[in-house]
Amino acid sequence: MPKVSLEQWQTLIAIVDNSGYAAAAEAMNKSQSSISYGVQKLENILNVQVLKVEGRKAVLTAVGKALYRRALILVEEARQMEALADQFAEGWEPNVRIAMDTLFPETIMLEVIDQFAKLKPLTRIELKETVLSGTDEALLRKEADIVIGGRIPPGFMGDPILDISFIAVASPTHPLHKTRHSLDYQDLRLHRQIVVSDSGSRDIDSGWLGAEQRLTVTNIQTSITAACQGLGYAWYPALKIQHELDNGLLKALPLSAGGKKNIQLSMIYADGNYAGPATKMFGELLQQRLKQAKALDKR
């Protein structure tokens, strides 16, 4: 639908920036008559005068000024698109898809995404949060370029990046906290466990011990709320319930053995060593960030 070409807008810009047709011609590697022709075309299409000749200098009209300002933006945008295409031509991916197990601390992920976006604002990031086998599926179905999950499916290679330590907790009002002696697995079986459901299709529950009763929830926040309200006990990553522990909304269960569990999260490239440059860059940023976090933890 637009009739004025980019070239014509550029001509206008060149005339203004070089203050004159002749100089604009020079700058654009064209003849002066070509510039003149371009302006006439522009003015005819738009049916407005953008330049007037005062003395022997061409100057913008009021209308011209308004259009010039916008032309600058338009042309700059076109230029950026081509720069972006250049990146693509060199193999840079237009977007990076990340599948992240909900166990992974969101804040760290968001920081890294922010950092990446500052470096490469034109590359889209898609973040999918997954649970357990949902994470594997993202890999197998090639729905993500980078996956952060607790298991490395056969045939993939992953770098361990973070240990998540789980603790068993329940509301202080929960019957499990009323017993005097320390608890073992048998005691737990008698109570309802709250489990975050698997976003994958198969029902692998990855080492959760089978409690008789269960409450299954798809969202970890909902699950925590349920636990606070005394609906059952649950295993949570220590980091995710710091707040609830501090405020006495949840309390660690005094398990005789296995009161803590660890899950090691790994970062896995879906395409192994053939991952694209944007994907690799993101992965490296993430690893750097985690190295920092570890260094801080050790102090």
Added chain:
Amino acid sequence: MPKVSLEQWQTLIAIVDNSGYAAAAEAMNKSQSSISYGVQKLENILNVQVLKVEGRKAVLTAVGKALYRRALILVEEARQMEALADQFAEGWEPNVRIAMDTLFPETIMLEVIDQFAKLKPLTRIELKETVLSGTDEALLRKEADIVIGGRIPPGFMGDPILDISFIAVASPTHPLHKTRHSLDYQDLRLHRQIVVSDSGSRDIDSGWLGAEQRLTVTNIQTSITAACQGLGYAWYPALKIQHELDNGLLKALPLSAGGKKNIQLSMIYADGNYAGPATKMFGELLQQRLKQAKALDKR
């Protein structure tokens, strides 16, 4: 500098939107071969593949998707520019310049500007605040399209829009407030007056009575602060010092006569009845707004 033409980006868009070269050709009133040529040109320039033929349908590549999204924006922007130019062609001004005496309530002006901007977001508004004869100058030098001031210079026509009532005030600690009897002009002559200076070049002071001593300030806020600190007495529009009167920072002087003055502000079109449509529209919005204000006042 950009090499890909708007037409080429449009071709890409048309193919996607009509899902096919043939349909795109139809939509653009071109031949199918022309569309095909356009895509090839685009891909050659950018050195990336934007469309791939899957089966017998052309579909965007990942790169193509990223570029398509931006192409939509680019083309839309170009279209808007031409729509804007259309407005200009019909006589709509690219900007409206307003000179406003500082006596006029800023809040009302800003409201009207906001209202105008919502209706005509592409028309620029330039607001200049002036004092006394500076307002006239804006008119005479054609530096504004609409002027709001207290005097109508010879040869111009103005509509009265607002009465500003002035009161003489001084800090409660000021000597003028220590006298028992009511004051007359002679009393005032003995004290320092604080005057807001004229932004025009000539020194007309428009009926201010000549006090012996003066403190001249260019800014009304500075002037009010000075008065609060007891540096002198001053005449102010009641509206502008409501806050200081309420908090006892300033107190009206008990003048025997002339304790109040009125100045009538008028709205003047610099180009009389030849004002452009945007200017007129602004003026009408302003008058409407003031009518509302008056209606409210009368209750």
Added chain:
DNA sequence: CATAATTTATCTATTTTTTAGATATTAATG
């Protein structure tokens, strides 16, 4: 004040780019 220099405008022939139309090619469909 006449002349030179500078700048935009216009005209024409040439070159480049775009287009259409015919035809080829490719893949799905029955």
Added chain:
DNA sequence: CATTAATATCTAAAAAATAGATAAATTATG
């Protein structure tokens, strides 16, 4: 396997842009 529906390619024609020469207007200069 013929048919249909799509894109690709080739060639000639049309349209658009360009350069170069020259004209016209304005300022600068001696």
